[in-house]
Amino acid sequence: MNRTLKILFVAILLVPGVLFAISWAQYRLGGWFAGSCPFFGTPLCDTGGTSLAWVSALLFHMLVFVMVLATLLTVAERKWSAFTQDRIGPERARVGPAWMRKYSFGGLPHVAADALKMIFKENTRPKAADKDRILFWLAPVLAFAPVFALAAVIPFGPTVPVNGHAISAQVANPNFGLLYIFAIASLAVYGTSLAGWASNSKFALLGGVRAASQMISYEVALGLSLVGMMVAFSTVQLPVLIGAAAAGTGQAQYLWQGSMLGLDFGIPAWGIFLQPLGFLLFFTAAFAETKRAPFDVPEGESEIIGYFLEYSGMKFGTFMISEFIEVVVLSALITAIFLGGWHLGFAGDVALAQGLGRSHPVLYGAFCGAVFAMKVVLLCWFQLIVRWTFPRFRYDQIMTLGWKVLLPLGLFNLFASAALVLLDPTLHWLALAGLLEISVLAGLTLTRKAPTSGSGHEAAGHGPSDVHALPAAAASAHH
């Protein structure tokens, strides 16, 4: 019970509290940069009149939130995989005075241990890769930079007025929003294939080629699965896609709405309700983009070590951390596109935006930022659970899934969604179709296949019947 309380405290109070503080500090610093920063306009910091508020978003959301979360995910992957497999996981790294060494802190000191190991390990380079020295060095950078740059267009919170300046939680808000995501995400393949090529190792080259072919195949499905959402909201900008609760736009609008005691509730126009198929396709394609299980043939540690085979020390660490950053960024993307961004969704959004949003806009923004970040953390957790549940696809299965399943389904989803949006621009028909898809999937999942008794299939022990159950007589004798 003690442990249960501790975990609940961390999950309900500590983590949301920290995320709230990060978001709050970002708005405050952004307001300071935009308004009363004494260096602003001086030769020290002459921006020609443009606001410097994006620097605060860069600091707090890209460097603090995304980077720290990705770093923590390295140890979370080990700890959480241990829990799914009934193991203890990392807990042996103990730091500090004697009273602190009695606690494992959930394996957190392993983050520091891993980082130190990565940084201080010898940096080796294959002799045969010498002539490609520059490419060999460039590959980790090219793998890391695009993935990290993806986080620039993700809105981690609403735009709120701070000291009279509109401060957003987004580094940049280009009007080509999602297209930037597609363009930059494709660049990451250069890093992996370059790593495979420049290592001058056949296994690394295999990994690089696998990564390149896989990412090219899934790029199509990735883009196609989002077109439905673009059609539904007629925008490619992520903040517009998320919408504003007070104005009732974007995913913040209610499809079916009620109200009780001044509190609004209803079914929101979240992407997952409008486009469940698109969500499934995007999630699958995004997994292939992260090159993690079940799509980890580029790594394939049991067959080829992967495109980073010849890298050691922090160069390998760069590949690893970019993988986790990709997990975080894709979680943030899914949150923004399909899970209503920073909105609570089912109840209280409008009341919150009109109450707290008017009286204390910074607190409202920080609250929304915490909600967004919590959704991101939960999705990261879900991605890690998926990684430790599904077995790796074979290479031909990956190609079959990408070209013969995801691509046709994506096209079908696009045309069906476009037709439904054309029929009913208020999105109700689209939502009905989406809810129908969800209920069909839920029905298939929650019902069991009818037992086919007596067939040779079950006699071979592959059927759903419990072959391990004791016969009744043996069971009674057992007790």
Add this chain to the structure above:
Amino acid sequence: MAYYQATKDPTTDIRERTYVPELLHGLAVTIRHFMRNLFFPRDTNTDVLHRTGTSQITTVSYPEEKVTYPPGYRGLHRLVPREDGKPRCVACYMCATICPAQCIHIEAGEYETTDASADSRVIEKFPTRFVIDELRCIVCGLCVDACPKDAIRMDTGRHTPSEYSRSGFVWDIPRLLEGPAVSHPSDPWLKRPNSERPAHVHLEKHARIGEGLVPLKLPRPPTAHPVRTEVTSGPVPVTKFLRD
């Protein structure tokens, strides 16, 4: 992808062909395990089969928690003491003779016979050195079976602990003599009325054996603080890799 195999199977239905419901079932299994192990404390009963906790973690954290061995488990040797703290061993060489690994070395000493209290001399011999090389021991237990005096046992329930040098694995009387004292009704000092307690004149010399006063001729005397042996070879030759 599993649907490829599944569609060849005539007994599959839509759940397996669409693949996603089965994936969700799998996810439910792992999430259930995750939640049970995350939210509930680990059952630390080292008898894993008798654990009743909600958490399903089966690990036994070895140095802190140890699985109890079955009663017949052959562990580290010990020299069985008598009630007065001296070893029961009479230096008969039975164990050293039968040992297939030849890891037991005994040197016998004899009590004086010209003594006034020779009548009470119930034991003639005692080991001045009793050394077992635990690295050579194959833990067969033949020494225990061979001993006529129940003087050597393997009932400590422990392994040979790690050492920093090979000489540390050579166990002598001060390290071997431990555990609860054992006496049998057939012990001579219990059988003879005039020798109820073995309080003969050689008591002092005899007692020294168990107190570590007998010098042992070891390759290197065991030190209180084990010395880590330095491996002094040259730099590891790196042929294929260059330093950056």
